[in-house]
Structure formats: structure tokens, C-alpha cells
Amino acid sequence: MGKIEWAMWANEQALASGLILLTGGIVGVAGQFRGWEFAAYSVAAGVFVCLLEYPRSKRAKGTSVERTGQYCFTVCVKAFGPLTRNYYVRAFLHAAICVPGGFMLATVLGCVCLGIASLIYLAVSC
Amino acid sequence: MLWLGANAWLFLNTFLLFSTGQQYHYLYKMLGVGVCISRASASVLNLNCSLVLLTMCRSVLTFIRGTHVVSSRKTRRLLDKSKTFHVGCGIAVCLFSVVHVSAHMVNVVNFSSRYSDDFPALNLARYRGEDPKWIILTTIPGVTGVLLVLILLLMLISSSYCIRVSNYEIFWYTHNLFIIFYIILMMHMVGGVLKYQSNIEAHPPGCLRPNQSSAEQHVDDLEQLEDDNSRCKEDAHFEPHYPQTWLWVSGPLCLYCVERLYRFIRSSAPVTIVTVIRHPCDVIELRMLKKDFKAQPGQYIVLNCPSVSSFENHPFTLTKCPTVNKETFGIHLRVVGDWTERFTQQLLPQSRMDLEILPMVQQRAYPKLYIDGPFGSPSEEVFNYDVSLCVAGGIGVTPFACVLHALLDGWRGFRLQRLYFVWVCRELQSFYWFAELLCALHQKLWEENRPDYFNLKLYVSQVDNLQSMSEERFRPLSSRMLVGRPRWKHLLDEIGKSNKHKRVGVFCCGPKGISRTLHRLCNSARSRGTTFEFNKESFS
Numbered sequence: 064m065g066k067i068e069w070a071m072w073a074n075e076q077a078l079a080s081g082l083i084l085l086t087g088g089i090v091g092v093a094g095q096f097r098g099w100e101f102a103a104y105s106v107a108a109g110v111f112v113c114l115l116e117y118p119r120s121k122r123a124k125g126t127s128v129e130r131t132g133q134y135c136f137t138v139c140v141k142a143f144g145p146l147t148r149n150y151y152v153r154a155f156l157h158a159a160i161c162v163p164g165g166f167m168l169a170t171v172l173g174c175v176c177l178g179i180a181s182l183i184y185l186a187v188s189c
Numbered sequence: 190m191l192w193l194g195a196n197a198w199l200f201l202n203t204f205l206l207f208s209t210g211q212q213y214h215y216l217y218k219m220l221g222v223g224v225c226i227s228r229a230s231a232s233v234l235n236l237n238c239s240l241v242l243l244t245m246c247r248s249v250l251t252f253i254r255g256t257h258v259v260s261s262r263k264t265r266r267l268l269d270k271s272k273t274f275h276v277g278c279g280i281a282v283c284l285f286s287v288v289h290v291s292a293h294m295v296n297v298v299n300f301s302s303r304y305s306d307d308f309p310a311l312n313l314a315r316y317r318g319e320d321p322k323w324i325i326l327t328t329i330p331g332v333t334g335v336l337l338v339l340i341l342l343l344m345l346i347s348s349s350y351c352i353r354v355s356n357y358e359i360f361w362y363t364h365n366l367f368i369i370f371y372i373i374l375m376m377h378m379v380g381g382v383l384k385y386q387s388n389i390e391a392h393p394p395g396c397l398r399p400n401q402s403s404a405e406q407h408v409d410d411l412e413q414l415e416d417d418n419s420r421c422k423e424d425a426h427f428e429p430h431y432p433q434t435w436l437w438v439s440g441p442l443c444l445y446c447v448e449r450l451y452r453f454i455r456s457s458a459p460v461t462i463v464t465v466i467r468h469p470c471d472v473i474e475l476r477m478l479k480k481d482f483k484a485q486p487g488q489y490i491v492l493n494c495p496s497v498s499s500f501e502n503h504p505f506t507l508t509k510c511p512t513v514n515k516e517t518f519g520i521h522l523r524v525v526g527d528w529t530e531r532f533t534q535q536l537l538p539q540s541r542m543d544l545e546i547l548p549m550v551q552q553r554a555y556p557k558l559y560i561d562g563p564f565g566s567p568s569e570e571v572f573n574y575d576v577s578l579c580v581a582g583g584i585g586v587t588p589f590a591c592v593l594h595a596l597l598d599g600w601r602g603f604r605l606q607r608l609y610f611v612w613v614c615r616e617l618q619s620f621y622w623f624a625e626l627l628c629a630l631h632q633k634l635w636e637e638n639r640p641d642y643f644n645l646k647l648y649v650s651q652v653d654n655l656q657s658m659s660e661e662r663f664r665p666l667s668s669r670m671l672v673g674r675p676r677w678k679h680l681l682d683e684i685g686k687s688n689k690h691k692r693v694g695v696f697c698c699g700p701k702g703i704s705r706t707l708h709r710l711c712n713s714a715r716s717r718g719t720t721f722e723f724n725k726e727s728f729s
Binding site for chain 2: 068071072075076079083090096119168169172176179
């Protein structure tokens with residue numbers, strides 16, 4: 064079990080939860096439900112998480128497949144240096160981003176998924 | 190096609206039932222079209238959840254394949270593609286879950302805003318305007334629904350191709366959460382949220398209460414409407430639905446559990462390792478003995494070695510089946526990946542580069558091994574065609590090696606009249622894995638005066654550093670060896686010319702590129718009356 068590379072799974076999970084946050088946010092804003100401000104926030108948060116997580120990192124062992132067109136995203140992510148490259152920081156960043164999503168029904172699923180992704184990143188970096 | 194039709198029919202049927210059915214009249218008035226969509230998607234989900242389990246009952250599928258009850262090609266292809274069907278049903282479950290969840294969200298909001306004072310039994314909310322979040326979190330269907338969605342998402346995300354290829358264990362362990370998924374699914378319907386009206390005759394929907402009067406009636410018509418049709422005899426009674434999910438899901442779930450139990454009991458019998466042979470190009474041959482083990486050529490087994498990893502199971506195709514005369518069976522495994530590396534280290538403690546055969550005396554040092562299977566695969570059909578073409582790429586030759594062993598034992602008993610065997614390898618050394626088998630079969634057929642039965646073509650795809658087989662006994666092989674990649678169209682044309690008006694079964698086990706090209710060529714029109722039927726082996 065120790066040889067499993069969890070980071071790839073965390074990356075996939077975070078990308079998917081970014082998409083879910085985005086969709087939930089759009090639904091929340093479109094329906095003008097109670098607390099739609101949280102939905103508007105989660106639209107922005109979802110877009111940010113997707114951009115951050117789009118580049119797939121290289122595996123330590125074995126072949127890695129890049130996602131299509133990820134080169135420009137990789138440049139942006141690397142430009143911020145250790146703030147975005149370090150998995151510890153990413154874990155806390157995701158944990159912080161996901162909290163406001165929990166206040167509205169439409170975005171609560173994205174919040175939980177992002178929370179799980181942040182836990183996996185924490186497991187990777189410890 | 191049948192599956193899509195079944196899904197569409199179920200969806201429409203339930204939708205219409207809920208939107209027009211009399212017993213749901215009040216519910217419909219309260220919740221609107223949301224209830225119809227949610228119930229319709231729920232029935233589709235029921236169907237797909239049960240199908241998803243059925244496609245994974247491998248022993249049952251092997252049994253069906255073996256009984257030859259399904260001789261038509263379409264049903265056989267369904268068995269071959271059971272994993273693809275499983276993935277398709279899984280994706281359908283996810284899609285319809287999204288529909289179901291969104292419709293129920295709308296329902297919950299409507300439950301709270303259109304709280305019905307007339308029919309208090311129908312309500313889910315405790316008072317008008319109750320916060321929908323609390324409705325979800327305090328009812329059983331709500332909480333179980335949230336958990337179900339979460340587990341489904343976890344399973345979906347970790348089933349992506351990338352993760353399966355890189356870290357199979359993550360996929361395997363998260364996918365095993367399906368047990369929890371099904372347990373929670375069974376509890377999802379408890380609580381009877383959606384109710385139907387049980388006394389339609391006494392209380393036709395839309396009838397007026399004794400102390401009510403319809404707003405559209407004129408005063409003169411009031412006496413005429415005193416008849417039974419529009420006055421209620423009694424108040425509406427509502428009863429919750431019988432949980433349909435149990436009917437759909439419990440059958441396949443029981444079948445699956447029974448099958449796992451059967452496989453567990455069958456695999457707990459110990460296996461004795463008879464010989465371990467090291468071949469060139471990182472291939473190990475393992476010969477084993479197990480009591481009451483029967484297998485057909487083309488089937489595969491799943492290996493579990495507790496001293497390497499207690500939970501990992503790896504499939505390997507049998508290269509030699511047990512026969513009446515000789516009970517040993519064998520597999521060839523290529524050392525790629527950490528499990529096979531550790532397994533090989535336990536089998537062969539000394540690492541020597543040359544051919545190494547360890548005698549039976551050293552048996553005590555072997556690790557304990559458990560095998561599960563055998564399971565069926567498309568290659569079993571090689572013998573059911575008059576003419577077969579077997580294309581193997583590298584280690585993909587293993588199912589066909591078993592076929593060749595069976596032919597060596599007795600080729601007359603099969604329907605097969607001609608076999609074309611094409612084996613493409615990167616290096617020449619790989620052909621030594623089965624060089625003796627190929628030569629023995631060739632020799633036997635020449636001596637028994639059937640030289641056209643077995644047509645062999647070997648290709649070495651690496652064009653630099655050319656070598657040749659120098660041994661005299663492997664002469665038939667070196668004379669049939671070509672350098673470079675095979676030209677498939679020419680090959681198929683050649684086979685078509687010599688086998689007019691016949692159905693040729695094409696079996697491919699190797700890299701995706703080869704199998705895709707072959708599939709395309711087989712499906713494109715053949716002019717000489719020979720039809721090529723492509724059977725793909727999934728060697729993942």
C-alpha cells in the first residue's frame with residue numbers, strides 16, 4: 064500500500080470537485096435561491112480550483128499522460144512557486160476554499176468533494 | 190440497443206404514471222413535474238443498479254459461455270463485452286442520479302413552500318416554509334441520499350482510465366465501497382416519503398369536500414352537483430409506496446454474494462507449484478497442480494499470493510490446461526510491475542540470467558498460492574470456427590499457446606479445419622517462450638499429413654540488431670520469420686483467397702493498435718465471400 068501514488072487521485076478528485084462546485088454555483092445563482100451569494104462565490108472558487116488542478120503532475124515511477132493543452136496551465140501554476148506546488152499548501156488551500164460552499168444546498172456537494180480532495184493531499188504530504 | 194430501449198421505456202412509463210395517475214393527483218399538484226422526473230429516474234436507476242451487479246458475476250458468465258446455450262453471435266458478443274456493459278450501466282447510474290437528485294431538490298423546495306393544509310399526511314415538511322436543508326438532513330431518504338451521492342462520486346472519480354492504469358489499488362479499494370452503497374440504497378426508501386392515495390373510489394381526486402364549493406360553479410348549478418361524482422364520501426387516505434428498489438436489487442445482490450462465496454471456497458484449496466522456469470525477456474513459466482481443476486483452452490485464472498500482498502489479485506491466462514493424461518497446468522507471466530517482481534523474487538531466490546529449472550525438491554521454499562477461476566474469455570471460440578486467425582502481440586500469445594497445446598493433444602476432435610497463427614514480437618528472444626511447442630505441433634501435423642492445418646507467421650518488429658534462430662531444431666520457425674510489422678490487409682486478402690465463402694474467426698490479443706486496425710479491416714467489406722468475425726480479447 065505504501066507504493067501507491069495518492070497524489071494523482073487527489074488531483075483527479077480536486078478537478079472533479081472544482082467542476083461540481085462550478086455547476087452547483089451556476090444553479091444557485093440562476094435559481095436565485097436563498098444565499099445565492101455563496102453560489103456566486105463558489106462559481107469563482109470552482110473556476111480557480113479547475114485552473115489550479117488542470118495540469119496533471121508527473122508520476123514518480125512509470126508513464127504519465129498529460130491532459131490536452133495543459134502546458135499553459137503548467138506555466139501559470141509553476142510561476143507561483145512553492146505556494147501552489149507544495150501539496151501541504153494545496154491541502155490547506157482546498158480546505159479553506161471549500162468551507163463557504165457548505166452554506167448553500169446547491170454547492171454543498173462540491174464542498175464535501177473538495178474537502179475529501181484536501182484530505183487526500185494531506186495524506187500525500189505527511 | 191435493447192438496454193437503451195428498456196431504460197427509455199421505464200422512464201416514460203413511470204413519468205406518465207406519476208403525472209396522470211389518479212392516485213398521485215394531490216402529490217402532483219403539490220410537487221409539480223419534479224415528482225414525475227424523480228420517480229422516473231429512480232426506476233431507471235433501479236434497473237441499472239441491478240444490471241451493474243449482474244455483469245460482474247464472472248463465474249455465472251463463464252458457465253453460460255460454457256454451456257453453448259447461447260450460440261448466436263450477438264449474445265456471445267454481449268458476454269465478451271461484459272466489462273464495457275458494466276461501465277455503460279455505471280455511467281447511466283451516475284447520469285440518472287444527477288437527474289434524480291436535482292428533481293428531488295426541486296421537490297424538497299416545493300414540499301416546503303407548497304405545504305398542504307388540506308392533506309397533512311402528504312407533507313414531508315413540518316411547517317410551511319421549513320428550510321429545505323433541514324428537511325434533507327432529518328429524514329432517512331435525505332441523509333441516505335447524500336451519502337449515496339458521495340460514495341457514487343468517489344467511485345466514479347477513481348474509476349477514470351488514468352487512475353486505473355497508474356494505481357489499480359486505488360480503483361479497486363474505492364470500487365469495493367459498492368457494498369456500502371447497496372446497503373445504504375436498500376435503506377433509502379425507508380420512511381415512505383412519497384405517498385399514493387389508496388381510496389380512489391371513495392374519494393376521486395378533485396372532488397369537493399362537503400363544506401366546500403367550487404369557485405367556478407354558478408349558484409343555479411349547485412343542486413345538480415349534489416351527486417356522488419363530485420362529492421367526497423370520505424377523506425383521502427395516503428399510504429407510502431412499497432419500496433421497489435428491494436425487488437430490483439436484492440436478486441442480483443444475492444446472486445453476486447453467492448458467487449463470491451463460491452469463488453472464495455473454490456480458491457481456498459491449496460495449489461502446489463511443480464516447476465518454475467525462467468524464460469528470456471522477463472518471462473517466468475509456472476507449472477502447478479490443483480485437485481479437481483478443470484479448464485478450457487483460452488480461459489484465465491486469478492492469482493493471489495498472500496506473502497506478496499494479501500488483497501491483490503492478478504489475472505493470468507492459462508498457457509496449458511490440465512488434461513486427462515497430465516494434470517499440471519501452467520501460466521506464463523511477464524515481470525512488469527511491483528507484484529510480479531516480488532512474486533518472482535520469492536519463486537527464484539537466486540537471480541541467474543540463464544534458463545533455470547528448479548527441481549521438485551525445492552518445493553518447500555515456494556510461497557503459498559491461491560488461484561481463483563477459471564474464467565471464460567472470447568478465445569474459447571477458436572475451435573468453433575472452420576477457419577481461425579489468431580493474432581498475438583508479445584505476451585498476448587498466452588491464450589493461443591493453450592489452444593496450441595490442446596491441438597497437440599488431439600486435433601481431430603474439433604470443428605476447426607485450419608488455423609492461421611500470427612505472432613508479432615519486439616525481439617527475437619521472445620519466440621523462445623513457445624518455440625518448442627510450435628515446432629512440435631508443426632512436426633506432428635506434417636507427419637499426420639495435414640500440412641495446411643497450421644499456418645505460422647512470425648514477425649520481429651524491431652528492425653535494428655537483426656538476429657536469427659541458429660538452432661537446427663527450430664528450423665521451421667526461422668524459415669517462417671519475417672522482419673518488420675505485418676501488413677494486415679495483405680494478410681487478410683491472402684486468407685480470404687484460400688478460404689472462399691467461409692466464416693473466419695479473427696482473435697486478437699495484443700496492443701490496442703493492432704486490434705483496432707484488425708477490427709476495422711474485418712468490418713470493411715470483403716469481396717470474395719469470406720466473412721471475418723472479429724473477437725477481441727480484453728487483456729487489461
